[in-house]
Amino acid sequence: xxxxxxxxxxxxxxxxxxxxxxxxxxxxxxxxxxxxxxxxxxxxxxxxxxxxxxxxxxxxxxxxxxxxxxxxxxxxxxxxxxxxxxxxxxxxxxxxxxxxxxxxxxxxxxxxxxxxxxxxxxxxxxxxxxxxxxxxxxxxxxxxxxxxxxxxxxxxxxxxxxxxxxxxxxxxxxxxxxxxxxxxxxxxxxxxxxxxxxxxxxxxxxxxxxxxxxxxxxxxxxxxxxxxxxxxxxxxxxxxxxxxxxxxxxxxxxxxxxxxxxxxxxxxxxxxxxxxxxxxxxxxxxxxxxxxxxxxxxxxxxxxxxxxxxxxxxxxxxxxxxxxxxxxxxxxxxxxxxxxxxxxxxxxxxxxxxxxxxxxxxxxxxxxxxxxxxxxxxxxxxxxxxxxxxxxxxxxxxxxxxxxxxxxxxxxxxxxxxxxxxxxxxxxxxxxxxxxxxxxxxxxxxxxxxxxxxxxxxxxxxxxxxxxxxxxxxxxxxxxxxxxxxxxxxxxxxxxxxxxxxxxxxxxxxxxxxxxxxxxxxxxxxxxxxxxxxxxxxxxxxxxxxxxxxxxxxxxxxxxxxxxxxxxxxxxxxxxxxxxxxxxxxxxxxxxxxxxxxxxxxxxxxxxxxxxxxxxxxxxxx
Numbered sequence: 001x002x003x004x005x006x007x008x009x010x011x012x013x014x015x016x017x018x019x020x021x022x023x024x025x026x027x028x029x030x031x032x033x034x035x036x037x038x039x040x041x042x043x044x045x046x047x048x049x050x051x052x053x054x055x056x057x058x059x060x061x062x063x064x065x066x067x068x069x070x071x072x073x074x075x076x077x078x079x080x081x082x083x084x085x086x087x088x089x090x091x092x093x094x095x096x097x098x099x100x101x102x103x104x105x106x107x108x109x110x111x112x113x114x115x116x117x118x119x120x121x122x123x124x125x126x127x128x129x130x131x132x133x134x135x136x137x138x139x140x141x142x143x144x145x146x147x148x149x150x151x152x153x154x155x156x157x158x159x160x161x162x163x164x165x166x167x168x169x170x171x172x173x174x175x176x177x178x179x180x181x182x183x184x185x186x187x188x189x190x191x192x193x194x195x196x197x198x199x200x201x202x203x204x205x206x207x208x209x210x211x212x213x214x215x216x217x218x219x220x221x222x223x224x225x226x227x228x229x230x231x232x233x234x235x236x237x238x239x240x241x242x243x244x245x246x247x248x249x250x251x252x253x254x255x256x257x258x259x260x261x262x263x264x265x266x267x268x269x270x271x272x273x274x275x276x277x278x279x280x281x282x283x284x285x286x287x288x289x290x291x292x293x294x295x296x297x298x299x300x301x302x303x304x305x306x307x308x309x310x311x312x313x314x315x316x317x318x319x320x321x322x323x324x325x326x327x328x329x330x331x332x333x334x335x336x337x338x339x340x341x342x343x344x345x346x347x348x349x350x351x352x353x354x355x356x357x358x359x360x361x362x363x364x365x366x367x368x369x370x371x372x373x374x375x376x377x378x379x380x381x382x383x384x385x386x387x388x389x390x391x392x393x394x395x396x397x398x399x400x401x402x403x404x405x406x407x408x409x410x411x412x413x414x415x416x417x418x419x420x421x422x423x424x425x426x427x428x429x430x431x432x433x434x435x436x437x438x439x440x441x442x443x444x445x446x447x448x449x450x451x452x453x454x455x456x457x458x459x460x461x462x463x464x465x466x467x468x469x470x471x472x473x474x475x476x477x478x479x480x481x482x483x484x485x486x487x488x489x490x491x492x493x494x495x496x497x498x499x500x501x502x503x504x505x506x507x508x509x510x511x512x513x514x515x516x517x518x519x520x521x522x523x524x525x526x527x528x529x530x531x532x533x534x535x536x537x538x539x540x541x542x543x544x545x546x547x548x549x550x551x552x553x554x555x556x557x558x559x560x561x562x563x564x565x566x567x568x569x570x571x572x573x574x575x576x577x578x579x580x581x582x583x584x585x586x587x588x589x590x591x592x593x594x595x596x597x598x599x600x601x602x603x604x605x606x607x608x609x610x611x612x613x614x615x616x617x618x619x620x621x622x
Contacts (some may be wrong), residue, residue, distance in 0.1 A: 001035075001095050002028040003083070005109045006424055015424045016374070018116025019077075023070045027055060027083055027095070028063055034088035038066035041094075042081040043108070044073050045382060055083075072113045076387030078375060080108035112374050114427040115388025123245065124335070124364045124393065125433035126543045127198030128488075128533050129495035133441050134202055134226055135177055135211045136515045137498050138184030143225055149217050149258055149267050150209025151175050152225075158518070162510045164460055174210040178515050182222070182231040186238050193242045195501065195526075196533020199493065200239060201337060203441055204249045205232070208256055212441070212513075214249075214339065215256030215302055217268075219317070219324045229331060236332025245334035247364065250325070250352075252317055253343045254297040254305045255284075262304050264291075273304075284313045297340070308348040318351045325352055326359050335364035341391065342369060342378035349390040366435060367391035372398060374425035386430045393433035396492055398422060400437060403486060406557060407450060407479050407574050416552035416559075419490075423547070432544065434492035438483050438500060441513060445497075445506040446483065451476025463507040477503070478612035481528060482572050485593075485614040488532040489542055489561065489570040501529035535592055535616065541566040556581055556609070569617040573609035581607045583617075590619040 003026075004010045012024045029035050040053040055066035072079070082096040084103065096106030145152035153163075155178050163176035182205070192200065204213035207223045222228050236246050257264040261281040263272020273281040274291045284306045286295045297303040306313055317324045325336065336352065338344060349367070356363040369376060373385045373394040385391045402418035405411050423431050438446035451472040457463040468476055480500075487494040498504075499514075503522035506512040536542050545561030545568065552558075555575030561568045569589070573579040583589075583605040589598050593616050598605055607615070 001033070001083075001085075001100065003095070003109075006420060016112035016114055016427045017072050019072060019113055020074050021072045021113070021116075023072055023111070025053070025055065025068055025070055026060075027066045028060070029066070030063065033064065035064070035066070035085050036088050037086035039084045040068060040070055040081055041084050041103075042070060042079050042111075044113075045078045045080060046384070047073065047075075047077065049073075052084075072111070075113075076115050076384060076389065077113040078382065078387075079111040079113055081111060082106040082108045110375060110425055112386070112425050112427065114386060118388035119361075120392045120429035120433055121362045121364050122429075122433070122544075123362070124199060124366070124435075125429075125491070125493050127493055128196045128536055129199040129201055129247075129435060129493045130192055130195065130197040131201045131437070131440065131495055131497045132185060132203065133180075133498060133513050134182070134185070134205055134213070135180045136513055137180045138188050138516060138518070139179045140181055140183035140187050141227070143179060143181070145177065145225065148224055149207060152177050152209075154179060158515050159520075161464065162514055164464055164510050174212055174510070177211050177225060179225060180515070181225065182227040182235045186231075186235045189238055189242055189244065192244065194530050194533075195496065196530070196537045197496075198243055198537075199245050199247060199334075201247045201435075201495070202249060204251055204339075209258045209302075210256075214251050215254075215258070216251050217256045217259040220327065232328075233332050240332070246332060247335040247337055247366065248328055248333045249339055250336040251339040252306070252308065252348070253340050254303040257302045257304055280312070283307065283310050297343070308345050314348070314351060318348075318355050323355065325355050329356060329360045329363055334360070334362070335366065337366040337368065337395075338391065339368055341367035341385065341394075342376065342383070346381075346384055346390060349385075353390055353392075364433075365390075365392050367394045369394045370397040372422060372425060373430075374422075386427055388427075391430075393430050393435065395440075396422075396434040396436045399434065399487075399490070399492065400443070403438070403483055404449065406486075407483055410555040410575050412552040412554060412557035412574070415486075415557060416549050420549075423491075432491045435495050436487050436490060436492040437495040437497060438480075438487060439497040439512065441497070442509065443512065444508050445504055445512050446500055447473075447476045447480055447503060448505045448507060450479040450483065457507070463511060466507070467505055475612075477522075477525065479574070480525070482574060482612060482614045484529060484532055485570060485616060486557070486572060488536050489559070489568065489616060491545075491547055491561075494532075494536065496529065501526050531593065535618070539566060539568055539618065540564060541568040550583055551581055555579055558583070567620040569620055570614070571607060571609065571617065572614040573612065576611050578611060579609045581609060583607070585620070588619065589617040591615040592618040 010026050038055040042051050053068050053070045055068040058065050084094050094103040094106040098107040145154050153176050166172050206216050207218040207221045208215045255261050260268045262274050264274040271279045273279045273285045285304050295305040297305050376383045402415040406415040451468045457466050499516045503525050541561040541563040545563035548560045550558040556579050558571040
């Protein structure tokens with residue numbers, strides 16, 4: 001028996017399908033197989049509905065095929081399917097991803113059914129994104145911290161190490177600041193544009209006690225160390241003049257304990273939920289024993305969790321006439337990234353999607369999800385992120401994991417298979433609108449991961465002082481160039497975490513959140529990212545093209561992007577030895593990164609790749 005869900009000879013159309021699509025299915029058997037009947041058995045998970053589709057036997061070039069048409073549900077669904085077979089001897093079995101088996105043992109294939117009428121803005125996936133941790137990117141105005149929420153300490157120099165040790169109470173407070181601000185970001189918009197950036201993703205910018213600002217103190221106020229609302233509006237306007245949009249971080253699962261709403265330390269004059277059960281915010285939180293025991297994000301007491309089904313909270317954040325979501329879109333934002341999307345109820349996300357569609361139809365809604373978001377189960381609930389009513393796209397952590405596996409283990413097949421799984425499971429708009437990245441504020445810096453080869457430093461003191469040595473750095477830079485090439489050539493928005501393009505290093509938080517090294521950048525690396533950004537902007541095939549793998553064998557990875565007659569081919573060798581790659585075709589090709597030209601002979605282009613070498617062929621044979 002043979003069935004390949006990724007082959008249109010077996011299933012058409014490819015991958016996820018819009019609601020109501022007629023899906024042609026063909027199951028193949030050898031001519032002498034004694035199968036007398038085949039049925040496609042499908043389970044629509046959300047509706048908990050089972051259907052059976054009869055498949056009819058036909059002859060296909062000496063092989064038997066059982067063919068039929070499955071009607072996808074009329075609403076967004078996750079469908080799981082396998083085949084039931086009757087045999088000439090009267091027996092019955094099933095055929096799933098694990099082969100012939102008993103029906104209760106069949107591993108099903110996945111069919112994602114999404115709302116095809118739901119629009120996804122193309123600008124995000126078409127463009128290049130840049131993520132900024134606002135306190136650490138650029139300081140334009142020196143401000144003091146007196147009178148601001150939290151026990152803030154301001155570093156004296158921009159290049160000082162970040163604080164990482166606990167305070168005298170044994171707490172890590174994240175209360176050291178460098179004073180990066182919105183005006184500083186505005187000063188560097190031309191630099192960002194030189195990188196080809198079209199989307200600026202900002203980590204939280206609202207008033208908060210910590211430097212990461214995920215402990216929101218006031219959703220309606222820009223943190224005063226960053227500036228004010230006028231500064232934000234000016235940044236958005238100046239960015240828009242350069243073709244750059246701004247996406248904000250929406251931290252709606254929890255607030256800060258030191259906030260207007262909870263006010264555990266009484267910093268604000270309003271009565272917070274921790275001060276009185278009569279507070280207008282009391283119903284936003286759940287106390288098991290007032291005021292000391294309450295639900296908090298992962299038990300972190302400085303981050304009290306909110307009740308996202310409380311009407312007054314929903315009205316404040318989403319649906320009110322001047323809700324948080326509406327207000328900042330009107331102020332110039334072009335979208336929201338939802339922090340810890342797994343911990344937000346689906347109905348809450350759907351409300352945000354509806355409101356941004358009302359307020360700014362081309363705004364983008366991005367979700368923080370670390371796994372395959374098409375079939376994610378969070379808190380025992382299967383999520384519906386990509387079926388058309390919730391997020392437009394997701395952060396693509398599977399891309400980063402698979403790419404690291406390729407670069408560090410020379411396993412190109414791992415990368416191909418992981419990405420083909422996403423391409424099959426995700427609606428096309430979500431696959432092409434994913435946020436692809438090498439680092440974020442929640443991961444070690446990519447350069448450190450690609451180069452560090454000694455025993456892992458076991459203490460935070462050791463990790464704070466450890467940097468790549470000269471040999472490790474040379475290797476890391478070669479690998480980083482390959483990683484960036486793959487990212488910029490692949491479907492989805494290539495996203496640079498501030499400073500990665502300049503050679504920033506660092507292990508986990510907070511060492512990955514040091515200041516941008518202005519004046520000490522690796523200028524050759526910056527120029528390389530600028531070249532990739534220019535190519536991404538110039539070539540439609542890199543932004544919208546189909547993807548076809550030409551080679552995924554050990555250290556060699558090659559894939560082809562094609563769109564409206566334009567072809568681009570990425571060819572990479574992640575190994576320490578030279579490697580050969582052969583591409584079928586006639587004519588010539590040019591490496592856009594070096595200008596080198598190659599000619600095909602006898603129907604093939606033969607390339608010899610140096611260790612850790614990558615090429616982007618842009619004048620390709622047909």
